Amino acid sequence: MLVKGTGCYVTDQHGREYLDASSPNLTCGYAVPEVAHAVGEQASRMHGYDLSVASHDTAGALAERVAGLMPADLSRTLLTNSGTEAVEAALLIAGMYAGLRGDPRTRVVTFATGYHGSTVLARSLSGLAHLDHPFHQPMPVTRVTLPSPAREMRSPEALDMLLAAFRAALAGDGQEPPLAVVVEPLINVGGGVVLPPGFLSGLRRLCDEYGALLILDEVSTGYGRTGRMFAFEHEGVVADIVVTSKGLAGGYAPISAVSVRESIYTAFGRDPFVGGLRFGQTTSGHGIACAAALATLDLLVRDDLAGRAQRLGEVLMDALRELAGTRGVADVRGMGLFVSLEFEDETTAVAVVTAAQQRGLLLRRQGAVVMAVPPLTIDETTLDLLVERIRSAVREVA
Numbered sequence: 001m002l003v004k005g006t007g008c009y010v011t012d013q014h015g016r017e018y019l020d021a022s023s024p025n026l027t028c029g030y031a032v033p034e035v036a037h038a039v040g041e042q043a044s045r046m047h048g049y050d051l052s053v054a055s056h057d058t059a060g061a062l063a064e065r066v067a068g069l070m071p072a073d074l075s076r077t078l079l080t081n082s083g084t085e086a087v088e089a090a091l092l093i094a095g096m097y098a099g100l101r102g103d104p105r106t107r108v109v110t111f112a113t114g115y116h117g118s119t120v121l122a123r124s125l126s127g128l129a130h131l132d133h134p135f136h137q138p139m140p141v142t143r144v145t146l147p148s149p150a151r152e153m154r155s156p157e158a159l160d161m162l163l164a165a166f167r168a169a170l171a172g173d174g175q176e177p178p179l180a181v182v183v184e185p186l187i188n189v190g191g192g193v194v195l196p197p198g199f200l201s202g203l204r205r206l207c208d209e210y211g212a213l214l215i216l217d218e219v220s221t222g223y224g225r226t227g228r229m230f231a232f233e234h235e236g237v238v239a240d241i242v243v244t245s246k247g248l249a250g251g252y253a254p255i256s257a258v259s260v261r262e263s264i265y266t267a268f269g270r271d272p273f274v275g276g277l278r279f280g281q282t283t284s285g286h287g288i289a290c291a292a293a294l295a296t297l298d299l300l301v302r303d304d305l306a307g308r309a310q311r312l313g314e315v316l317m318d319a320l321r322e323l324a325g326t327r328g329v330a331d332v333r334g335m336g337l338f339v340s341l342e343f344e345d346e347t348t349a350v351a352v353v354t355a356a357q358q359r360g361l362l363l364r365r366q367g368a369v370v371m372a373v374p375p376l377t378i379d380e381t382t383l384d385l386l387v388e389r390i391r392s393a394v395r396e397v398a
């Protein structure tokens with residue numbers, strides 16, 4: 001039970017302190033005065049407003065700020081409350097846009113081990129067994145299975161193999177033409193899998209060839225985490241829709257954004273019944289969440305946290321890479337400050353997370369993969385401590 005957070009550390013109810021490297025939410029750490037002040041100021045001025053009735057200046061400012069960070073054509077921002085809601089909205093927007101263009105399609109192509117959220121539509125994308133649900137599949141989904149083990153992604157054949165699999169999935173073997181491809185630039189819940197360089201740009205070309213929209217789910221990679229403001233910047237790819245959330249307000253408040261091309265927005269604008277991207281909830285674009293996001297983005301830019309993630313991510317990778325092939329560590333991989341250690345089995349991974357916790361370090365685990373995802377504001381000394389605690393936990397267990 002946690003009761004307090006300061007900088008990179010959280011404290012539990014017994015007063016024990018932990019270095020927190022457990023979440024892509026952690027943009028600038030805990031109790032940052034600038035964010036706390038912005039939240040307080042917003043609460044005492046205009047805490048929020050139902051955007052279906054009227055807009056407010058903080059939501060407008062954030063929508064413009066997000067658009068300003070995106071490639072020029074992704075000029076419109078819909079604000080929602082969570083990664084799930086943003087993915088759900090992106091799928092609805094894509095499907096309705098296809099209808100408005102007179103080319104109705106519903107089939108979505110995605111990774112079998114992707115994760116895009118917890119509601120029925122978002123969850124139905126994933127082929128992960130624990131995300132099965134008792135309802136009918138709401139849309140046809142063609143899933144591409146990643147080669148296993150994930151370190152295969154660094155083999156010289158990986159890129160061609162992956163693009164060939166997506167080409168086959170898009171072609172669809174007699175199925176309806178594809179509406180969209182939805183992928184994470186780095187597969188988070190599905191095992192911290194880093195995809196081969198060139199994958200996103202290859203996918204962009206394939207989407208154009210098959211008339212499918214490219215929807216990038218940057219919920220866990222957006223806002224500096226991978227060493228660029230957005231992971232798609234590593235390849236200069238322009239998607240049709242980009243979904244972001246976790247890093248946006250650094251975990252200070254629930255918020256997410258769906259960034260869409262001007263042409264998609266315009267298509268909705270012309271429809272007499274839909275009229276604009278109306279996919280929000282009562283609390284979408286909530287004033288306090290928008291204020292937290294604007295303050296977080298100020299810090300991200302002022303302190304070049306993306307550049308910092310790139311630089312310190314390389315330090316972290318260099319320090320942990322030597323563990324690969326020893327002590328049950330099957331692979332070490334990462335992008336920016338999102339580093340994953342894959343163990344030979346899940347039992348070892350569970351034991352490493354427990355041993356790390358005993359040493360005052362919180363890590364994240366998905367199956368046999370243990371992830372180190374610290375605040376982007378972490379300094380060199382604290383990063384050394386993170387490495388030392390991981391090494392010590394691995395040494396004890398394996």
Ligand code: PLP
Pocket residue numbers: 082083084085087115116117118184188189217218219220245
């Ligand atoms: N998409 C990705 C890539 C995620 O990693 C997550 C959450 O882990 C989601 C979507 C869902 O976001 P949320 O938990 O905010 O609904």
